[in-house]
Each structure stands twice: as C-alpha cells, then as structure tokens.
Amino acid sequence: MDLPKVFKPEEFELEIYKQWEASGNFSPSKDGKGEPFCVIMPPPNSNGSLHVGHAVFVTLEDIMVRFHRMKGQSTLWLPGADHAGFETQVVYQKKLEKEGRNWFTIPREELYQEIWDFTQTNKAVMEGQLRRLGASCDWSKERFALDPGIVKIVNQTFKKMYDDGLAYRGERIVNWCVKHQTTLSDLEVKHEEKEDPLYFIKYGPITLATVRLETKFGDTAIAVHPDDERYQQYIGKEVEVDTLIGKTKIKVIADEAVDPAFGTGAVKVTPAHDPIDYDIWQRHKNEIPGPMIVIDQFGKLDLLKHFPDNEAAKKYHGLKIAEARKVIAEDMEKAGLMVKIDPTYKHSVATCYKCSNVLEPRVLPQWFIKMKPLAAKAMEAVRKGEVKFVTERFEKIFFHWLENIRDWNVSRQIVWGIRIPVWYKGEEIYVGEVAPTEEGWAQETDVFDTWFSSGQWPFATLKTTGDFEKFYPTTVMETGWDILFFWVARMIMLGLYVTGEVPFKHVYLHGLVRDKDRQKMSKSKGNVIDPLGVVENYGADALRMALVFGVSAGNDIVISEDKIRAHRNFANKIWNASRFVMMNLGDNFIPGQIDLEKASSTDKAILVRIEEVGKTLTKHLDNFDFHLGAEEIYQFFWHEFCDKYLEEIKPAFAEGAAEKAKVNTQQVLFKVWLASIKYLHPFVPFVTEAVYQMSPAKQKEFLMIEDWPQN
RNA sequence: GGGCAGUUAGCUCAGUUGGUUAGAGCGAACGGUUUACAUCCGUUAGGUCAUAGGUUCGAAUCCUAUACUGCCAACCA
Numbered sequence: 001m002d003l004p005k006v007f008k009p010e011e012f013e014l015e016i017y018k019q020w021e022a023s024g025n026f027s028p029s030k031d032g033k034g035e036p037f038c039v040i041m042p043p044p045n046s047n048g049s050l051h052v053g054h055a056v057f058v059t060l061e062d063i064m065v066r067f068h069r070m071k072g073q074s075t076l077w078l079p080g081a082d083h084a085g086f087e088t089q090v091v092y093q094k095k096l097e098k099e100g101r102n103w104f105t106i107p108r109e110e111l112y113q114e115i116w117d118f119t120q121t122n123k124a125v126m127e128g129q130l131r132r133l134g135a136s137c138d139w140s141k142e143r144f145a146l147d148p149g150i151v152k153i154v155n156q157t158f159k160k161m162y163d164d165g166l167a168y169r170g171e172r173i174v175n176w177c178v179k180h181q182t183t184l185s186d187l188e189v190k191h192e193e194k195e196d197p198l199y200f201i202k203y204g205p206i207t208l209a210t211v212r213l214e215t216k217f218g219d220t221a222i223a224v225h226p227d228d229e230r231y232q233q234y235i236g237k238e239v240e241v242d243t244l245i246g247k248t249k250i251k252v253i254a255d256e257a258v259d260p261a262f263g264t265g266a267v268k269v270t271p272a273h274d275p276i277d278y279d280i281w282q283r284h285k286n287e288i289p290g291p292m293i294v295i296d297q298f299g300k301l302d303l304l305k306h307f308p309d310n311e312a313a314k315k316y317h318g319l320k321i322a323e324a325r326k327v328i329a330e331d332m333e334k335a336g337l338m339v340k341i342d343p344t345y346k347h348s349v350a351t352c353y354k355c356s357n358v359l360e361p362r363v364l365p366q367w368f369i370k371m372k373p374l375a376a377k378a379m380e381a382v383r384k385g386e387v388k389f390v391t392e393r394f395e396k397i398f399f400h401w402l403e404n405i406r407d408w409n410v411s412r413q414i415v416w417g418i419r420i421p422v423w424y425k426g427e428e429i430y431v432g433e434v435a436p437t438e439e440g441w442a443q444e445t446d447v448f449d450t451w452f453s454s455g456q457w458p459f460a461t462l463k464t465t466g467d468f469e470k471f472y473p474t475t476v477m478e479t480g481w482d483i484l485f486f487w488v489a490r491m492i493m494l495g496l497y498v499t500g501e502v503p504f505k506h507v508y509l510h511g512l513v514r515d516k517d518r519q520k521m522s523k524s525k526g527n528v529i530d531p532l533g534v535v536e537n538y539g540a541d542a543l544r545m546a547l548v549f550g551v552s553a554g555n556d557i558v559i560s561e562d563k564i565r566a567h568r569n570f571a572n573k574i575w576n577a578s579r580f581v582m583m584n585l586g587d588n589f590i591p592g593q594i595d596l597e598k599a600s601s602t603d604k605a606i607l608v609r610i611e612e613v614g615k616t617l618t619k620h621l622d623n624f625d626f627h628l629g630a631e632e633i634y635q636f637f638w639h640e641f642c643d644k645y646l647e648e649i650k651p652a653f654a655e656g657a658a659e660k661a662k663v664n665t666q667q668v669l670f671k672v673w674l675a676s677i678k679y680l681h682p683f684v685p686f687v688t689e690a691v692y693q694m695s696p697a698k699q700k701e702f703l704m705i706e707d708w709p710q711n
Numbered sequence: 712g713g714g715c716a717g718u719u720a721g722c723u724c725a726g727u728u729g730g731u732u733a734g735a736g737c738g739a740a741c742g743g744u745u746u747a748c749a750u751c752c753g754u755u756a757g758g759u760c761a762u763a764g765g766u767u768c769g770a771a772u773c774c775u776a777u778a779c780u781g782c783c784a785a786c787c788a
Contacts, residue, residue, distance in 0.1 A: 003747095005747080005748065005750095006748080006750070007748095007750085191784090191785070198788085208788085209788065210788060211788070212788080223788095257786080257787090257788095258787095258788085259787060259788085262787065262788070263788070266788095267787095267788045268788080269788095270788095274786085274788075275786055276786040276787080276788070277786095277788085278786095279786070347787075347788080348785080348787085350786095393715070393716075394715095396714080396715065397714080397715060397783075397784090400713095400714060400715080400783090400784075401783090401784075404784080404785090484783095485783095485784095514723095516722080516723065516737095517722095517723095518723080518781095549724095549725090549735085549736075550723080550724050550725055550735070550736070551724080551725085552724090552725070552726090554716090555716090555717090555724090556781095558723050558724065559723095560723075560737080562723090562736080562737050562738085563723080563736070563737075565737090565750075566736060566737070566750090567736090568750065569748095569750040569751090570750090571750090572748065572750045572751095573747095573748065573750080573751085575747090575748080576747045576748035576750090576751085577747065577748075578747085579747050579748080580747035580748080581747085582747095583747070584747090619727095620727090623727075625727070627724095627725070628725080628726085628727080631725075631734095631735070634735090635735080642747085642748085643752075643753095646747080647752090650745095
C-alpha cells in the first residue's frame with residue numbers, strides 16, 4: 001500500500017463524481033425499501049454562477065439524499081434551473097449598459113433570444129459547479145423553467161384560475177419601477193426610511209402638509225377626518241385653490257383614514273399617484289373625480305394632456321420628479337402659498353428591491369391572482385400537519401403573512417419570461433393554452449412574475465418527468481427562509497390548488513451565510529466566499545462539513561476560512577486513519593466473523609460505541625438535525641476511534657503479538673471502520689468514497705450505494 | 712403601534728420532551744521527532760448560561776417582566 005500522507009481532494013473528487021454519475025446510481029432505484037424519498041432542488045437562477053448560499057442547499061440536500069439512498073429507499077433528487085424573469089432582466093440590462101446598448105430599443109424577439117443564450121451558458125456553468133460540490137442529483141431529469149412542458153402546465157394553471165374566477169384583470173394602483181419599466185409585486189417592494197422636506201401649503205383656506213408637491217396637479221380632492229372640528233365648515237363643499245397653473249375648485253371630503261394629529265389634519269388626494277389616496281377615492285367614487293395621471297411611466301410630469309392650452313403648465317411639463325418638486329416649491333413660495341417647510345421629515349418610502357429607486361405608483365390594468373381562498377387552504381393544510389416546518393417557528397411567520405395576504409399582481413412588463421396566455425380583440429378576452437385560431441387576436445405582452453411559474457415547480461417538473469405518481473407529494477423542500485413567502489408559501493398554495501395535495505411534507509429552511517464577523521456577504525464588502533474557490537483550495541468535503549457543523553435550522557450560518565481549514569483537516573484525518581487501517585489489515589484481508597467471546601475489552605467497547613453512534617446519528621438525520629449528526633460522527637471518529645481505539649490496538653499489531661488475537665481485532669477494526677465511513681459518507685462523500693475504493697474488501701461498486709448499517 | 716428571533720468560554724456557535732462536574736471549532740498556555748496523520752497527539756486555563764422575579768426536589772432549558780441586538784411585515788400624507 002503506497003498512499004500519500006496527505007489527502008489531495010483535487011486528485012480524487014472529479015474522477016469519483018464522473019464514476020458515480022456514469023454508474024447511473026443518481027437515478028432512483030426501481031425497487032426501494034420503504035417510502036420513496038424525493039427532494040426537488042430549488043432551481044438556481046440561470047443568470048450568474050453559484051454562490052455560497054447555493055453550496056448550503058447542495059450540502060443539506062445531498063446529505064439527506066445520500067442518507068436515504070443508503071437506507072435503501074427509492075430516492076429522487078430532481079435538479080433544475082430557473083429563468084428568473086425580473087432578476088435576469090436586471091442582470092442582463094446591466095450587461096447591456098456596460099456594452100453601451102439600450103435594452104428598450106432592441107426588438108423583443110431579438111432580446112429574448114439573446115437572454116436565452118445567456119441563461120443557457122450560465123446554466124451549463126452552474127451544472128458543472130453543482131457536480132463539483134458533489135450533488136448526487138438525477139441529471140437525466142433536469143428541468144429548465146422555460147421548457148415547453150413546464151410552460152404548458154403553467155398556462156393550464158392560469159387558464160384554470162381564470163375559469164375559476166381566481167385570476168382576473170383589474171385596473172389598480174400598482175408598484176412601478178421607473179428604471180426597470182415594470183410593475184412589481186408587493187413582496188418585491190423594499191420600504192426604506194428616508195428624510196424629505198415636508199411642505200405645508202395653502203389650498204385656498206386650508207393649509208395641508210405634503211411631501212409630494214409634484215403630484216399636486218393630479219389632486220382631485222382634499223380629505224380631512226370626519227370629526228375634525230377645524231374643518232367641519234368645509235366638508236362636502238368646494239374650495240377655490242390656486243394651483244400655480246390657474247385657479248380651480250376642489251372638494252373637501254371626510255375620511256377616517258386621515259389622521260387629524262398629523263400635519264394640519266388635511267391631506268390632498270391624488271388617486272393616480274398614491275395608494276392611500278387611491279383607496280380614499282374608492283370610498284368616495286360618487287363625490288370626487290378619479291385618477292388624473294400627471295406623471296408618466298418615466299417619472300416625468302405629464303401635464304399637457306390634461307391642460308393642453310395652459311401656458312403655465314408648460315413650465316412644469318416634462319420635468320423629472322425631483323426637479324419638479326424643487327421648482328414648484330420655489331414658485332409656491334413666490335406666490336405666497338408656502339406656509340412652512342419641515343426639512344427633516346422622516347418617513348418610509350417604497351423602493352425597488354433591486355435598484356433602490358423610489359417606486360412610482362401607477363394606475364394600470366394588470367393580471368391579479370385572488371389570494372384569500374388559496375391562502376385559506378394552505379393554512380388549513382399546515383394546521384392539519386400535512387406540511388411540517390423545520391423549525392416550527394416558521395409556521396407562525398407563515399400564518400402571519402397568509403392571514404394578511406392581498407391579491408398578487410402577476411403581470412410584468414418585461415420580455416424575459418412566460419408570456420401571459422391571454423389574447424385581446426377589442427373588448428373581448430381569450431384565455432387559453434394556445435392562441436385562438438381566428439384572425440385579429442393580439443397576445444398580452446406582459447409576462448408572468450417568475451414566482452408564478454416557480455410556485456408550480458414541484459408538480460410541474462414531476463409531471464414532465466413521469467415521476468408524479470411515485471414521488472408526489474415530495475418528501476422535503478429545503479431552501480432559504482428568505483424565500484418563505486416568495487416561493488414556499490406559493491408552492492403550497494398552487495400545489496394544493498392544482499393537484500389537491502401539498503407539494504411537500506416537510507419544509508426545512510436554512511439561514512443566511514455570514515462571515516466570521518457576522519457580516520452579510522456582499523460583493524461590495526469584498527467578504528464573499530466563493531464556494532468553487534474553496535473547493536479548489538480545500539476540497540468539497542471541507543466546505544460541506546463547514547457548512548453543517550454547528551449550524552442549526554433556520555439560523556444564520558457563520559463560515560470562515562479557519563472553519564473550512566479545520567474540516568479540511570478532518571477529511572485528511574479520515575484519509576490517514578483509513579491508510580492506517582488498510583496497512584494493518586493487509587492486502588489479503590477477508591471480512592469474516594468476529595469471535596465476540598475472545599474479543600478484548602477494547603474491541604468490545606468500540607463495537608458497542610459504533611452501534612450507539614449509528615443509532616444517534618440515524619435519529620438526528622431523520623429529525624433533520626444535520627449539525628447534531630455531523631458532530632456525533634465527527635467526535636466519535638476523531639476522538640474515540642482515532643485518538644483512543646487505534647492507539648490502543650497498536651500493540652496487537654506489533655511484532656510478536658499473538659496471531660489469533662490479531663486476526664480477531666482485524667475483524668473488529670474493519671467492521672468499525674467500514675461503518676464509520678458509511679456514516680460519514682453523506683457529509684463528506686468524496687474522501688469516504690476514495691478510501692472505500694482502496695479498501696481491499698469493498699463489497700459494492702460504490703460506497704454511495706452501500707447499505708446504511710441499521711440498528 | 713405590530714410580528715418573529717437572539718443574548719452560553721477571548722471569537723463563532725451547539726446544547727431536541729427541565730436532571731449528576733454546561734460542550735465543540737478556532738484562538739491561548741505548556742509538553743511531545745514512539746513508523747496513519749505536525750492538516751498530528753497529550754495536558755491546561757477560561758463561562759454567576761443578558762438582568763430581575765416566579766414555577767419546581769431540581770432551570771441554560773418552562774412562565775412573567777426589563778434591557779440590548781437582529782430580522783420580518785407594514786397605506787402615516
């Protein structure tokens with residue numbers, strides 16, 4: 001036996017993975033013991049390469065999958081990639097900007113094709129990276145979110161929802177990102193605390209406070225609280241207002257939503273450009289005019305449509321919001337309409353979660369999904385225990401969100417995605433899987449929110465691979481808690497709606513990866529750990545072990561180079577201990593019976609311990625306590641098996657030791673060693689497979705398909 | 712105003728139905744060239760488990776309050 005003293009991952013990992021994959025053992029076995037086990041991989045976005053967060057899910061899911069596969073269950077881990085509509089659009093838009101090209105001037109089909117190629121390139125890179133991390137998923141069943149089969153199912157679902165009255169087209173005030181030229185769902189809005197001047201301005205006899213001076217031309221009312229004594233005389237009446245572009249009459253209405261304690265207790269109502277004002281108008285439709293759009297999709301004042309012959313309006317027309325606000329403030333000051341300015345007013349502002357620009361609310365026709373009925377079913381399923389969360393506290397968060405859910409805007413004014421399967425002809429609407437055959441129908445140009453299709457991912461993928469009957473509902477959904485609402489909740493709702501069953505029985509949520517100073521990783525901070533770089537330097541096993549060790553479900557994952565190094569050392573320990581074992585077994589060793597009566601007390605003790613450890617480890621893995629399992633086998637292997645047992649049996653292998661006792665100890669040594677590397681395999685698959693392959697007594701083609709020692 | 716967590720050794724974190732001297736990794740100190748491994752081995756130091764009450768024979772673990780930290784969700788102009 002001539003093995004190097006140090007384990008060199010790079011010499012083994014690639015080759016071992018190739019052999020595993022070629023062997024076909026990543027595919028589920030035809031006949032399995034017990035329940036089938038299925039994990040649908042959270043499909044990574046095909047717009048970049050893998051980051052350390054992806055390594056977390058690979059590690060956790062691969063541990064589960066390898067464990068259940070070794071237990072003999074028919075096991076499917078289905079990989080995939082997401083088109084990631086808006087996210088990819090943002091990435092690609094940046095790329096185009098760098099190249100000096102303009103997104104909005106490229107024809108739709110051309111752009112789509114370009115992004116398609118872009119995502120396919122990324123997807124191929126990611127597949128290689130997933131392999132590098134050791135993911136034992138079934139590549140033959142990989143799916144992409146825009147595969148025709150998936151798109152067909154997504155469209156069918158939408159049609160069903162339309163027919164059931166759950167999908168509807170509505171004109172509403174929605175979140176509009178001026179930079180990205182699309183609407184966003186409420187979940188994609190980030191509220192940021194900002195400091196802006198609060199202007200106290202005169203509207204005829206009434207003084208009111210506002211931040212958004214520039215929307216004043218779209219005001220259709222003034223609102224006060226019904227009980228506010230200061231304004232009783234005006235309620236229901238019109239007041240004359242100097243608007244800077246003329247004098248006009250505007251009605252004063254009473255609405256409970258107005259807080260008399262804020263500002264002057266009076267607000268201007270601009271239904272077209274403020275969600276609260278929009279709601280106020282909804283309640284007073286008969287009294288006041290509706291939305292009057294004075295800001296266009298690019299965030300510029302658009303006045304000439306409403307005030308075509310107004311010379312004063314020309315001054316403001318076309319100004320951007322920030323500039324308009326400044327100019328209007330100055331002019332109001334000059335006109336004596338400005339009472340005072342509070343320059344340090346703090347309030348929270350809705351911004352785009354990608355570009356942080358302030359969102360401009362707009363009134364647009366969009367497709368919405370009615371959420372209340374879907375949410376009710378999802379909550380019921382969770383209450384009945386059909387879906388269980390690890391850890392349980394996420395259930396509370398889940399309920400809290402679903403109880404307050406509002407309808408979901410699924411329309412996006414972008415190119416990259418599944419085009420909403422709706423056709424219009426005049427006033428008529430057609431919803432279907434494919435275009436109507438007659439002439440004259442034009443398809444909706446909007447595409448679905450990505451999460452509308454990824455929300456169907458578990459059943460959509462399994463239906464297209466033909467595994468639905470066997471593997472749905474799937475066993476576990478493992479993903480980050482940050483997408484609990486975006487994805488997990490939607491999968492439960494849509495899965496229940498379409499299939500009548502929950503998409504998965506367990507939800508395991510992992511946390512965010514942070515650096516050793518607890519900082520969130522970001523490119524700008526320069527503290528990003530590149531998983532592939534770590535794999536190059538320390539091996540995939542070291543990274544995997546570092547990502548589970550001491551990490552409990554739902555909590556953030558702290559990782560540092562020190563920690564990775566420590567587990568690289570552990571992999572090396574496994575390597576060296578195995579070298580030692582093989583050296584002492586010799587090339588001609590044949591596994592055989594252990595004579596328990598003649599066994600030494602040391603041998604007996606270690607046999608008892610490996611059984612206990614196996615039991616505990618199995619229990620932990622069944623309970624999704626991966627960190628406890630990892631620690632159990634780590635401690636046993638390093639500090640009991642290596643530090644103590646191997647040292648204690650050295651005399652038995654010394655020259656002149658009794659041959660019979662030695663033979664018996666060899667059997668014990670082999671048994672305990674083999675059980676250990678089986679137990680370690682889900683965590684550190686490469687080094688354990690490497691030493692198994694070198695073992696003189698390997699009984700199966702691979703360690704990955706060995707039997708989990710049952711107790 | 713709301714909801715959910717966290718507060719344990721110098722640092723980062725485990726600790727699953729409450730039970731003997733509270734653990735790990737890294738770091739620190741000291742000592743080891745015995746042929747598996749210096750990516751190693753042995754020994755040691757270090758914590759009133761945020762604070763104050765309560766339940767209990769017994770609490771890091773359950774309850775209440777307080778403080779600090781973090782996160783989520785939010786229609787306050």
